[in-house]
Amino acid sequence: MVQSLRRLKESPSQTAGPYVHIGATPNWVEITGVWKEDLGLVLVGPETKGERIILKGRVFDGSGIPLKDALVEIWQADSDGLYNSPQEKRGKADPHFTGWGRQPTDGTTGEYRFETIKPGRVPYPDGRLMAPHITFWIVARGINIGLHTRMYFGDEEAANAECPVLARIEHKVRVPTLIASRPEENGMPTYTFDIHLQGEKETVFFDI
Amino acid sequence: MSDEGSFYQRDRSWHPPAFTPQYKTSILRSPQYPLLSLGNTASEMTGPVFGHDEIGPLDNDLIRNFAKTGDPIGQRIIVYGRVLDENARPVPGALLEFWQANAGGRYRHKKETYLAPIDPNFGGCGRTITDGEGRYWFRTIKPGAYPWPNGVNDWRPAHIHFSVFGHAFAQRLITQMYFDGDPMIWQCPIVQTIPDKAAIEQLVAALDRSVTLPMDALAHKFDIVLRGRRSTLFENRMEGN
Numbered sequence: 351m352v353q354s355l356r357r358l359k360e361s362p363s364q365t366a367g368p369y370v371h372i373g374a375t376p377n378w379v380e381i382t383g384v385w386k387e388d389l390g391l392v393l394v395g396p397e398t399k400g401e402r403i404i405l406k407g408r409v410f411d412g413s414g415i416p417l418k419d420a421l422v423e424i425w426q427a428d429s430d431g432l433y434n435s436p437q438e439k440r441g442k443a444d445p446h447f448t449g450w451g452r453q454p455t456d457g458t459t460g461e462y463r464f465e466t467i468k469p470g471r472v473p474y475p476d477g478r479l480m481a482p483h484i485t486f487w488i489v490a491r492g493i494n495i496g497l498h499t500r501m502y503f504g505d506e507e508a509a510n511a512e513c514p515v516l517a518r519i520e521h522k523v524r525v526p527t528l529i530a531s532r533p534e535e536n537g538m539p540t541y542t543f544d545i546h547l548q549g550e551k552e553t554v555f556f557d558i
Numbered sequence: 559m560s561d562e563g564s565f566y567q568r569d570r571s572w573h574p575p576a577f578t579p580q581y582k583t584s585i586l587r588s589p590q591y592p593l594l595s596l597g598n599t600a601s602e603m604t605g606p607v608f609g610h611d612e613i614g615p616l617d618n619d620l621i622r623n624f625a626k627t628g629d630p631i632g633q634r635i636i637v638y639g640r641v642l643d644e645n646a647r648p649v650p651g652a653l654l655e656f657w658q659a660n661a662g663g664r665y666r667h668k669k670e671t672y673l674a675p676i677d678p679n680f681g682g683c684g685r686t687i688t689d690g691e692g693r694y695w696f697r698t699i700k701p702g703a704y705p706w707p708n709g710v711n712d713w714r715p716a717h718i719h720f721s722v723f724g725h726a727f728a729q730r731l732i733t734q735m736y737f738d739g740d741p742m743i744w745q746c747p748i749v750q751t752i753p754d755k756a757a758i759e760q761l762v763a764a765l766d767r768s769v770t771l772p773m774d775a776l777a778h779k780f781d782i783v784l785r786g787r788r789s790t791l792f793e794n795r796m797e798g799n
Contacts, residue, residue, distance in 0.1 A: 358644045358783045362757045363573050364734040369667045373657030376683045379667050384623045384681050412586035425727045435604035450606035472600050485601050492583030494574035494751050547587050557593040558602045558728050
């Protein structure tokens with residue numbers, strides 16, 4: 351017998367279920383008075399640096415119907431490309447921007463919506479710059495393990511073209527599933543990022 | 559050196575796969591293309607942190623944090639444990655959120671229609687942050703089993719949902735805790751999405767009589783393991799182990 355490496359196994363994932371909001375956004379499901387405000391609803395304040403943007407979209411199942419019980423989390427760098435995390439070794443991020451947000455998809459329309467800022471570029475481990483992006487994590491009833499993806503910006507064509515992560519996608523026809531378009535809405539830059547869990551327009555998901 | 563300090567890859571034969579047809583909702587909500595493997599970048603190796611100042615004094619006490627006119631009905635329990643990584647090192651400062659049904663299996667949620675009544679003194683949500691040694695605990699009522707429209711006669715075993723934030727977004731995890739000895743664990747299509755019996759057993763909390771409060775509350779121990787980081791070999795020290 352060889353010696354054991356004695357590593358522990360990661361706790362296996364389970365679905366978040368249809369009532370994930372009770373734990374993640376209790377005020378949103380009218381469990382009020384337990385804690386004052388749900389975490390992650392607000393990302394920006396008056397002192398946050400960077401260009402204000404709206405992110406919105408829906409999460410579709412394999413039949414093309416939007417999920418009305420999903421929970422969407424985002425994680426992103428500040429406007430200088432730094433993460434507000436003790437694990438960030440490259441510098442000090444904007445203290446007025448947490449970089450993390452969480453929203454349920456609307457119970458009627460299925461739409462999620464964040465007000466945030468456009469992130470700066472972050473280097474890939476070999477030093478090349480990745481295009482500006484926002485990491486998404488999606489959980490819901492029927493999803494056994496949270497799905498990771500990234501949203502890139504439709505108005506960053508040059509950066510997207512040289513992004514080492516987008517370059518790893520073998521089937522180039524799938525790259526547009528990660529790129530959000532930018533129409534203006536009421537004078538605010540508004541990016542629409544729809545996520546397709548399955549089917550012809552299936553979004554690229556990552557094993558990170 | 560691009561792998562320096564990055565996380566061990568997930569063992570996706572240990573986790574449930576996306577497509578598990580006995581759990582019907584997974585059929586249309588599972589990607590069909592393979593996942594694109596991505597070595598960790600700064601975007602995955604960093605993650606949000608939460609301060610103890612964001613947590614209220616009753617946030618880990620589900621017996622008191624929603625109570626209006628008295629204590630909720632049901633079996634009083636303590637759930638405690640540690641958050642560790644795969645190298646068996648504690649994960650301090652980890653935010654844990656938990657949610658559950660009441661003693662009768664009824665969730666306090668506007669989309670819930672099960673005929674068992676809500677408990678006016680039970681909300682069903684809690685949260686806490688692990689201490690310097692990765693320890694956590696909370697007090698609650700043992701949840702009841704719960705029927706759901708999957709098969710015509712499917713019931714969830716008693717369970718508590720857990721959401722865990724480690725130190726990096728790559729460690730983000732949602733799972734469920736089950737109670738030792740519950741025969742419904744082994745009949746549940748959601749539990750059975752996990753292919754390996756030993757992996758299922760990792761989600762079953764043991765009754766711990768050494769922590770049980772006599773004449774007050776039973777106790778269950780539930781440790782959670784998050785992904786561990788690689789060692790940095792040939793540097794001054796091994797970072798991961």
